[in-house]
Amino acid sequence: MLLLMILLVVLSGATLCAQSAINGRLGSHVGVLESAWLTFTLGAMLSFLYAFLFEPHHAFTLFSVPRWQITGAFFGVVYMLVIVFAIPRIGTAAATVAVISGQLLMSLLIDHFGWLGNTVIRLNGARYAAMALLAVALVLIYRSNTRLRRENAGPCMDM
Amino acid sequence: MKHIWLLPLVVAAGMGLSVEAGLLGPLGEEVGHGWAVLGIFALGSLLLTFGLIFGRPRLALMFAQPRWLLTGGILGPIYVAALTLATPVVGVGLTMVGILFGQVAASLVIDHFGWLGSAKRAVDGHRVGALIAILLALWLIH
Numbered sequence: 001m002l003l004l005m006i007l008l009v010v011l012s013g014a015t016l017c018a019q020s021a022i023n024g025r026l027g028s029h030v031g032v033l034e035s036a037w038l039t040f041t042l043g044a045m046l047s048f049l050y051a052f053l054f055e056p057h058h059a060f061t062l063f064s065v066p067r068w069q070i071t072g073a074f075f076g077v078v079y080m081l082v083i084v085f086a087i088p089r090i091g092t093a094a095a096t097v098a099v100i101s102g103q104l105l106m107s108l109l110i111d112h113f114g115w116l117g118n119t120v121i122r123l124n125g126a127r128y129a130a131m132a133l134l135a136v137a138l139v140l141i142y143r144s145n146t147r148l149r150r151e152n153a154g155p156c157m158d159m
Numbered sequence: 160m161k162h163i164w165l166l167p168l169v170v171a172a173g174m175g176l177s178v179e180a181g182l183l184g185p186l187g188e189e190v191g192h193g194w195a196v197l198g199i200f201a202l203g204s205l206l207l208t209f210g211l212i213f214g215r216p217r218l219a220l221m222f223a224q225p226r227w228l229l230t231g232g233i234l235g236p237i238y239v240a241a242l243t244l245a246t247p248v249v250g251v252g253l254t255m256v257g258i259l260f261g262q263v264a265a266s267l268v269i270d271h272f273g274w275l276g277s278a279k280r281a282v283d284g285h286r287v288g289a290l291i292a293i294l295l296a297l298w299l300i301h
Contacts, residue, residue: 002248002249005244005245006249006253006257009245009254009261010257011241012238012240012258013238013259013261013262013265014265014268015237015238015261016234016258016261017261017266017269018234018265018269019231020231021269021275022231026221026228026229029220029221029224029228030217030218030224031217033216034211034220034221036207037208037210038221038229040203040204040232042229042233042235043196043200043239044204047200047239047240048197051193051197054193055191055192055193058194060189060190062194062197068182069182069186070182070198072178072179072180072183072186073199073200073201073202073203074206075175075176075178075179076175076176076179076199077203078172082171085165086168086169089162090162095169098166098169098170098173099170099173100173101173102170102174102177103173103174103177103255104177105170106173106174106175106176106177106181107181107251107252107255108251108252110177110251115181116178116181116185118247119247119250121250121252127252130256130297130300133295134292134296137259137263137292138289140288141263143285144285144286147285
């Protein structure tokens with residue numbers, strides 16, 4: 001189950017990469033807001049079809065859980081607006097590294113404290129070592145992006 | 160860099176992505192993963208529709224594009240569904256590192272073969288190094 005889930009997230013990361021490469025091209029033709037709108041609207045249509053047809057009955061619904069639990073979408077939309085505003089000003093390489101740092105740091109904090117109703121997974125020696133390795137990875141991604149910038153935009157890692 | 164003040168804002172935006180994942184996992188357990196994914200996309204779609212109505216939408220232009228350029232919207236739900244399925248089982252940290260690994264690996268492959276209309280490019284040593292470091296981190300966290 002654990003390995004299956006890891007495989008699933010790695011594959012979905014690859015999917016995300018393909019998606020941002022495609023959306024990047026679409027966005028440069030029709031505008032960022034338009035391409036984001038298409039993503040969210042198609043996503044809503046598909047997930048509605050799936051949930052309506054296949055999802056088994058649950059004790060709670062989207063309308064009966066506490067409201068704060070369904071605010072996830074706001075973070076996604078705010079993220080998109082910040083990125084669109086920041087990339088022309090601080091550059092893609094810096095923005096990419098800043099986003100990934102924030103993402104990784106917060107994810108480890110959520111695990112450690114079990115925030116938002118998640119299972120507590122404490123920071124330990126292995127997790128600190130992993131953080132050091134991730135910092136190395138970020139430096140390498142930054143250098144790779146600043147080098148690529150002189151040729152032309154690479155896919156996905158420049159969001 | 161004269162816009163250095165933007166960096167903390169961008170870091171915070173990245174943190175928001177993990178908060179989104181942290182909200183999605185427990186929500187999916189409670190209401191069903193499909194409905195949790197719908198919650199994200201329906202709210203996002205409504206907000207952006209507002210933005211478009213009061214902006215200057217170029218939707219006609221969008222539907223003049225080749226259809227494969229519109230498939231990003233089909234790939235999006237796969238990512239969100241993976242978030243809601245995986246975070247309750249493996250935690251938010253491992254989920255995010257796994258996604259990063261998939262992204263860097265895919266960027267190398269797309270570059271190498273010049274897929275999706277990107278320029279064909281030799282494999283980049285820095286990214287291979289980053290990929291190995293992330294793989295080790297993934298193994299350590301797991």
